[in-house]
Amino acid sequence: MNQSQLQIRGHSIEARIYSETPYNNFLPNNGKLKYFREPDQHKYRIESGVRQGDEISIFYDPMIAKLVVTGKDRSDALQKLRLALKDYRVYGLPTNLRFLKELSREQDYIDWNYDTNFIDLHKQTLLSKEKSVSSVNALKAVLAYIY
Numbered sequence: 001m002n003q004s005q006l007q008i009r010g011h012s013i014e015a016r017i018y019s020e021t022p023y024n025n026f027l028p029n030n031g032k033l034k035y036f037r038e039p040d041q042h043k044y045r046i047e048s049g050v051r052q053g054d055e056i057s058i059f060y061d062p063m064i065a066k067l068v069v070t071g072k073d074r075s076d077a078l079q080k081l082r083l084a085l086k087d088y089r090v091y092g093l094p095t096n097l098r099f100l101k102e103l104s105r106e107q108d109y110i111d112w113n114y115d116t117n118f119i120d121l122h123k124q125t126l127l128s129k130e131k132s133v134s135s136v137n138a139l140k141a142v143l144a145y146i147y
Contacts, residue, residue, distance in 0.1 A: 011074040013081050015100050017088065019062040022099040023127045028062040030055070034092030036064075039084040044069050056093060064095065074112075078104055102126050 019029045036052040048065035056062050067084055071077035085101050103109055106122055119126060 010070050010072055011077045012068055012070040013074075013077045015067045015069075015081060015085065015104075016096075017064045017067060017090075017100070018096045019056045019064055019093045020096050021094050022096050026096070028058070029094045030058045030062065031093035032056075033064075033090065035089060036091075037087075037089040038065060039067070039087035044080070044084050064090065075110075078110060099126055102128075 018026075019031065020026050021029060033050060033052055033054050033056065036050065036054075038046050038048060045068040046065055047068075050056070050064055056064070067081075069077050069080040069084055071080050082101065082104050085097060085104065088095075088097055090097065102125055106125060108114055108118070108122065
């Protein structure tokens with residue numbers, strides 16, 4: 001094929017879900033995946049090598065999964081990304097899910113206005129310290145595990 005034969009048929013975005021602490025220089029974490037649920041794999045492309053009960057070790061890459069969403073355009077893909085990230089349930093160790101959710105809602109990111117200084121420029125929003133697990137979230141995790 002040559003360039004004139006190629007067509008754009010949508011927009012894809014990849015997000016990598018890691019066991020890391022974004023507000024602490026993205027330091028990797030280890031621990032046990034006490035509860036793990038991914039979004040519906042029929043809606044998104046998900047590549048994961050872990051499952052509930054697995055240990056994330058300090059001796060290997062702390063990546064939990066790669067999530068790829070595709071939409072008719074970037075706006076549609078971002079909406080799907082937000083929905084997919086919202087559907088992840090990971091308990092037992094820290095992740096970068098909150099960071100990815102905040103990133104997907106950051107207006108400069110939405111407007112394609114970013115470069116290698118993006119995180120530093122938006123750290124107030126993107127890297128706000130994670131809240132500790134509330135008793136409500138802990139109860140949700142237990143109920144999700146049971147059901």
